[in-house]
Amino acid sequence: MTMQSRTDALYYTAAELSARGADNIPDAFVSHNRLIYSSPATLAYNSPGAEGFGVKRAGLAIPGSVMLIVSPGCCGRNTSALMRMPEYDKRFFYLEMDETDLITGRYLKKIPEAAQEIMAFLEKYGRKPTVLMICITCVDALLGTDMERVARQTQDVIDIPTRPCYMYALTREGRKPPMVHVRQSLYALLPKQQRVVTTANILGYFTPLTADCELRNFLQQLGIRTINEISRCEDFDAFEAMGAANFNLVLDAEALPAADDLQKRLAMPYIQLTRMYQMDKIKHQYQALAQVFKKSVNLETDRQHARDAIETLKNRYGKLTFSVGEVINANPFELALALLREGFDVAEIFGTVTSDVMPWLAKIAAISPETKVYSNLEPSMLFYKSVSPVDCALGEDACYYHPDIPGAAFNGGDQPFGFSGVVHLCEAIDKAMQADAGGIR
Amino acid sequence: MKGLRKVLTPFAPDQSGAVSVLYALDGMIVVLDAGGCTGNICGFDEPRWQHEKSAIFSAGLRDMDAVFGRDKELVEKVKIAADQMDAAFIVLVGTPVPAVIGTDYHGLKRMLEKEVNLPVLAIETNGMALYDCGIEAAWLALVKTFCKNSGQPKRGVGIIGVSPMDFPDNKLRNVPEITSVNSIAALANTERNIVVSPAGRKAADYLKKTFGVPYTCTVPDELLTNIDLPADDKNILIIHQQYIANALRKKMSKAKNVTVASWFMADKKQWQLGDVKLKEEDDFTSLIAAHHYDVIMTDAVLKPLLPENFKGAWVDLPHFALSGRKAV
Numbered sequence: 001m002t003m004q005s006r007t008d009a010l011y012y013t014a015a016e017l018s019a020r021g022a023d024n025i026p027d028a029f030v031s032h033n034r035l036i037y038s039s040p041a042t043l044a045y046n047s048p049g050a051e052g053f054g055v056k057r058a059g060l061a062i063p064g065s066v067m068l069i070v071s072p073g074c075c076g077r078n079t080s081a082l083m084r085m086p087e088y089d090k091r092f093f094y095l096e097m098d099e100t101d102l103i104t105g106r107y108l109k110k111i112p113e114a115a116q117e118i119m120a121f122l123e124k125y126g127r128k129p130t131v132l133m134i135c136i137t138c139v140d141a142l143l144g145t146d147m148e149r150v151a152r153q154t155q156d157v158i159d160i161p162t163r164p165c166y167m168y169a170l171t172r173e174g175r176k177p178p179m180v181h182v183r184q185s186l187y188a189l190l191p192k193q194q195r196v197v198t199t200a201n202i203l204g205y206f207t208p209l210t211a212d213c214e215l216r217n218f219l220q221q222l223g224i225r226t227i228n229e230i231s232r233c234e235d236f237d238a239f240e241a242m243g244a245a246n247f248n249l250v251l252d253a254e255a256l257p258a259a260d261d262l263q264k265r266l267a268m269p270y271i272q273l274t275r276m277y278q279m280d281k282i283k284h285q286y287q288a289l290a291q292v293f294k295k296s297v298n299l300e301t302d303r304q305h306a307r308d309a310i311e312t313l314k315n316r317y318g319k320l321t322f323s324v325g326e327v328i329n330a331n332p333f334e335l336a337l338a339l340l341r342e343g344f345d346v347a348e349i350f351g352t353v354t355s356d357v358m359p360w361l362a363k364i365a366a367i368s369p370e371t372k373v374y375s376n377l378e379p380s381m382l383f384y385k386s387v388s389p390v391d392c393a394l395g396e397d398a399c400y401y402h403p404d405i406p407g408a409a410f411n412g413g414d415q416p417f418g419f420s421g422v423v424h425l426c427e428a429i430d431k432a433m434q435a436d437a438g439g440i441r
Numbered sequence: 442m443k444g445l446r447k448v449l450t451p452f453a454p455d456q457s458g459a460v461s462v463l464y465a466l467d468g469m470i471v472v473l474d475a476g477g478c479t480g481n482i483c484g485f486d487e488p489r490w491q492h493e494k495s496a497i498f499s500a501g502l503r504d505m506d507a508v509f510g511r512d513k514e515l516v517e518k519v520k521i522a523a524d525q526m527d528a529a530f531i532v533l534v535g536t537p538v539p540a541v542i543g544t545d546y547h548g549l550k551r552m553l554e555k556e557v558n559l560p561v562l563a564i565e566t567n568g569m570a571l572y573d574c575g576i577e578a579a580w581l582a583l584v585k586t587f588c589k590n591s592g593q594p595k596r597g598v599g600i601i602g603v604s605p606m607d608f609p610d611n612k613l614r615n616v617p618e619i620t621s622v623n624s625i626a627a628l629a630n631t632e633r634n635i636v637v638s639p640a641g642r643k644a645a646d647y648l649k650k651t652f653g654v655p656y657t658c659t660v661p662d663e664l665l666t667n668i669d670l671p672a673d674d675k676n677i678l679i680i681h682q683q684y685i686a687n688a689l690r691k692k693m694s695k696a697k698n699v700t701v702a703s704w705f706m707a708d709k710k711q712w713q714l715g716d717v718k719l720k721e722e723d724d725f726t727s728l729i730a731a732h733h734y735d736v737i738m739t740d741a742v743l744k745p746l747l748p749e750n751f752k753g754a755w756v757d758l759p760h761f762a763l764s765g766r767k768a769v
Contacts, residue, residue: 005525006525006527007526031501032503032506033518034501034521034522035471035499035500035501035518035519035522036476036479036499036500037498038479038480038482038483038490038497038499039494043480043483043484045480046476046477046479046480046484046499047476047479047480047481071537072454072537072567072568072569073451073454073568073569073571074451074454074455074478074536074537074568074569075477075478075481076450076451077450077451077453077454077481077485077765078480078481078485080742080764081485081765083450092450093445093446094445094446094450094451095442095445095446096445096446096451096569097444098444098569099540099567099569101444102540102541102569107444110442110444110445113442114445117442117445117447118445121447137477137537138477138537139538139541141504142504142508142538142541142542143541167477168504169474169476169478170475170502170503170504170507170538171503172476173503174503174504377501379498379521379522379526380525382494382525382526383525
C-alpha cells in the first residue's frame, strides 16, 4: 500500500470509555457511523460465512438438508470454499438472478421447478434430502419477498420440509439479525411430541461443546440423561427428537428468539447460560442453575483442574501481557477482565463497545485503566501499529495484528465452556508460548 | 434450467473484478454494500488481501439507509475516513443493494467531490454480471479520469486489462506496474499499450481515440508460465479468458485442432470459427459430449461436469475467477 496515514489507529482507554458510560459511546465505535474497514480482522464481521458459521453453514445444520441459494451470483461466490469440505458435497445449489429477474420477479416462479431439478439430480446419487432450505439475500430484503409463501409452494411440489433462511446483511443490527433468524428457521422444524423429562437441548452453537466439558456431567447430576446438540445429531430422526426435550439451555444469546419460539409453540422452557472465563462467575452460574432444580451439584474437581491450569501458566511464564481480540470463543471484555483478575496484564482489546459490555469495562478500568480499546471496524485501523509491548495475542484478529509474537486464535470448532473452557484456553496459551513467533493459529 | 447451478459455484462477480483492478492503487475503495459483498470480495476473490493492505471499506449500509436513501450520511462517513488518509482518489463500487434501490451514482459522486476535494469515480457494478465486466468498467473509469495529454514525447510500453483474476503474476519486464494514479496517467503517454484481456479493450480504445496511443491485444509469454502444453497432433479444447486461451492456441500451431471456449467476455475480432461461448453448466457437458477432444485445458473445478464417457486427457489451467484457486 502506497498511501500515507494522517492519523494513528484510533483507540480509547478503558478508563475513558468507562467514564463516558453506556449513553456516550464514541461515534467512532458505533459501526453504522463509520465506513467499515475490511481486513482479515473484520472478515468474521463482514462475512461470517467466509470462515466459521454464517447463515449458509448454519442453515445446513440439520442432517441431510440441502440449500438452494437464490441470489445474484456475488452472494454465493464464497461458498466455493465450503464446497471443498466433504460434509457439504452436493448440498449447495444456486439459482442465479439477473437484472430481468429483479425487475419482473420471475425467479420466484422458477424456485419450485429448480427444487424439482435438484431432487432429480440428487436421486441419481441415491440421495433424498431431509429438508430444503431456501436462502435469500439483501436483494429480497429490499424487494420484500414473501419467501414463506414460496417455501410452502415448493414444499407442496417436492414433498419434503422446505424453509426459508435469510442472509440479510442489511438487517445485521436490526431486531432479527440473520444469525438469529436462521436458528428460528431451523428449530421451527421440531415437531410437537411427548415430553421426556430427562432430556435437555443445548442451543446456540453449531459445533459441539468440547468432549470434556463439565456441563454434561453437571446436567447428569441434575437427572438429565439425554443431552441433545444439533451438531451431534447423526440423522434427521435425531434432530426431530430434540422436540421431546424437557427444557433448553441457551449458550448463545443469538438463540434466545428460537428458544422463545419453542417455549410458545412446544411449551418448552429455557434457561440462558453465559460463556465466561472468570472462575468465580463460572461457579456462581452453575450454583444458580442447580438451585433452580433444587439440587446440590459438586464440580469441585473441574474447578480445581481449571485453577491448576491457570497456576501452571503463571508459574511457567510469569505475568504475561495479552492482546485480546473479538474473533475468539469468548467475549473479549469478559476474557480481558478474567485475565486481569488472575494477575495478568491486558495491553489492548479489539472489540465492539456496546452498553452490554460496560459493566465489564468498568471493572477493567478499575484494575487496568490504561488498557487500550480499539474497534476492528474503524477506518483508521488501516494504520494500526502496535504501541504496547505484548507477549501473547488471543483471538484471530489479535493474531493478525501481531504476526510476530506468540498467538492463539482460540476460535476453532469445538466450543469451550465453563471450567473446561478455562483449561482449554490455558492450554492454547501454553502451546502458543512454546511455539516460535507466529504461534499457534 | 437456465441459471440453476447444481455443481459449480458462481464465478467471480463484476464487483470483485472492479476491486481487483483498484486494489493496488493509491485510492480509497468504498463498496456500497451492507458488508457481505465486501467480505466476499476480500475474503475470497482478492488473493492479495491476506498479505497486502489496501484502503478498502464497506459502506456498512443498513436496511433503513437503503429504504430512506441516506446519501448525506454516506457522504459524511466517506469524508471522515478520507480525512484520516492521503488517498489520491475515492472510488465507489456498486453491489446489488444500490442496484435495487436505484442509487444515483452521478449525484453521489458530485456530492462527495464537493466534500472531499478529491477525484471520485463510480463503478456501477451490480453483483449480477461477471468479473470481466467489473474489470472493464474500472479500467475505463481510471483512464477517463486520470489520463491527460502531457505534451511530452511518447515513450515505453503500457499494460491494460491486467488483473489477478486472470494472471497469478502481473509483472512484465520493462513494463511499469500499475500501482498508482500516476502509472494510470502514464498510459496516455506511451508509444504502445498491450491489452491482455478483452476487458481492457474499451480503455485501450479510449486511449487510442483520445491520445493516439496504439495497442496490441496479446498475452506476452512472460505471463504464461508453468503451463504444460500437450503434445502435437491432438484435438484440444482450451477454456479460459479469451486472450490467454488464444495465446496458448498460438503456441500450439502443430496441434490437429485447437478450439477456444470461454464463460466470459469475448472479443469478436479475436474469435475464430468454431470457438464457443459458454453460459450454463450444461453447455460445458454438451460441448464435451458432442466433440471428441483429446485434451481439455481448463480449471479443474469443471471436472465434475465431464460426461462419463470422456476418455481424453485433462490439463489443469487454473483460473482464479472460476475457482478462486491461484495458478502455481
